[in-house]
Amino acid sequence: MSKKLIAIASTGGHYVQLSRIMKQANFDSNDILYVRTKVNANDTPSFENESLIEDVSRDTLIRSPIIAFQMLKLILKHKPKWIITTGAMPGLISIVIGRLLLRKTMWVDSIANTKQLSASGRIAKKIAHKTLTQWPDLVGENVQYKGRVI
Structure with missing residues (x-):
């Protein structure tokens, strides 16, 4: 049940970028738990290693x-070594919880x-182990540029 990585993002553009990062990183899909926000009350996971959470x-x-x-619950169940997010508020909450649980x-x-x-990114750069921007001009204290996803 253990996963090496939880990859979380809000549904939409954030999730598209996260999916592209995971594809480029060449992880074994069995090592990743994807987490995205629900679109509506009837939304269900799209594949086996995906979980849905509420949005905020x-x-x-x-x-x-x-x-x-x-x-x-997801972090305690899957015991990831890493939590990575491309954002929005659920991702920021996950970063905070991950830090508290020593991930x-x-x-x-x-x-x-x-x-x-982003507003969440400005908070995340103070909490996350690593913060990346996709624009070289935004590099700064605790923020690195390693390229663009799209």
């Missing part, structure tokens, strides 16, 4: 404990953020 944003922060509990963490800020890191 700045507008729905009151839901943060729900997502935190869902991620805590390695990585934040990859979305390619859409061309002028500055």
Whole structure:
């Protein structure tokens, strides 16, 4: 049941970027648990090593404990060495929980953020073990550029 990596992102562009990173990284798919946010109440996982969690944003922060509990359960169950996210609030919550549980963490800020890191990215760079941007001009304290996903 143990996974080497939990890869989490909000559904949509964040998840597309995360999927491309995982494909390029050449991990064995059995070593990854993909986690994405639900699109609607009837949404189901698309494949065997995918789990769904509720969504949360700045507008729905009151839901943060729900997502935190869902991620805590997944991390304790799968015991990953790494948690990687391309973002949004559920990814940030996962980074925080990962740090508390002594897991390695990585934040990859979305390619859409061309002028500055996202709000979550600005928080993540203070918490995550590694923070990456997809724009060389955004490199700074605790933020590295290793290329673009798209």
